[in-house]
Amino acid sequence: MRLLTVGENEAGQRLTRLLEKYMDRAPKSFFYKMLRKKNITLNGKKAQGNERLNPGDEIRLFLADETIEGFSSAGAKSAAGADSVRSRAAGREERSGSSRKARERLTEMLPKKLRPEIIYEDRHMILFNKPAGLLSQKAEPSDVSLVEYLTAYLLESGQLTEEELRSFRPGICSRLDRNTSGLVAAGKSLRGLQELNGLFRTRSLHKFYRSIAVGTITETRRAEGWLLKNERTNQVQILKEKREGALPICTEYRPLEQFRLFGKPFTYLEINLLTGRSHQIRAHLASLGCPLIGDAKYGKPETNRLFLKEFGLRHQLLHAYRLEFPELSGALAEVSGKIFTAPLPAVFTEILESGQK
Secondary structure (H helix, E strand, C coil), X not given: CEEEEXXXXXXXXXXXXXXXXXXXXXXXXXXXXXXXXXXXXXXXXEXXXXXXXXXXXXXXXXXXHHHHHHCCCCCCCCCCCCCCCCCCHHHHHHHCCCHHHHHHHHHHHCCHHHCCEEEEECCCEEEEEECCCCCCCCCCCCCCCHHXXXXXXXXXXXXXXXXXXXXXXXXXXXXXCCCCEEEEEEECCHHHHHHHHHHHHHCCCEEEEEEEEECCXXXXXXXXXXXXEECCCXXXXXXXXXXXXXXXXXXXEEEEEEEEECCEEEEEEEEEECCCCCCHHHHHHHHCCCCECCXXXXXXXXXXXXXXXXXXXXXXXXXXXXXXXXXXXXXXXXXXXCEEECCCCHHXXXXXXXXXX
């Protein structure tokens, strides 16, 4: 018999949903059969499967360990005698250690230049400063993305166990292109994930970027248009009028300073992304005649070559600089009304300091 004790990350979902995560290779018919035969019970009683789970609920699996592990993708990684979805306190203490030591072990996953910095962390969420070059989510099975790094960090620091991964997966709530750096928010708990996703979905969490654009921009502007994506080429086109398949966009940008380099004018910008479409900032500014430096898809090749030669810049200079949280309660109460910033990358600062005002 195996006992699963429902924790915060499992609460709120239906019983069958948790079972499907825990034994992800089993057909749905298997669970209903086991429920009917009382080989799976909820709080010592027969269950239908549609019950909503609460923290502390006890699910008993009167099944052989071989059956449970055979129906689970995580079976080979999980201890056969595990008896709780929630890790036991003693087990957690054995795996716990300082976050610093955990991050030292994690550095083996990624080269130094791709290791994300933790800007903020509490029990429900974490903010990373993602370097350019690191994927937010893997594109190929062999990739190590920020998602894998997050999971490994939580495992190494004792905040998550392999057993818990069978029913809950931490995840990022905001994605950046591989070659865009800056703040990425991630949920460490189910409540944290749900509430963070809600903030991004309703645009009540304000996200600001920093970049350097070609040309002189002297006034704050809110630009609108339509964005049409070509899935085959993974490029977008900015339109002035609506067309089938195009999505509305709104980008607000504010000049912070103007300077000259290589005898050419440039503007250091802060950008407020009012709609979050693929490549929106890069393509929108390029369509207005002010592409970002280093942008291979939408920028100016001759300008990019100058910055590559002088500064070694191999990607668009776009950085998710600041997150402003609204007044909040619930799982995100600790970040209510707070503002977080991520330091500019070294190459960004070097370029700014080299400019002639």
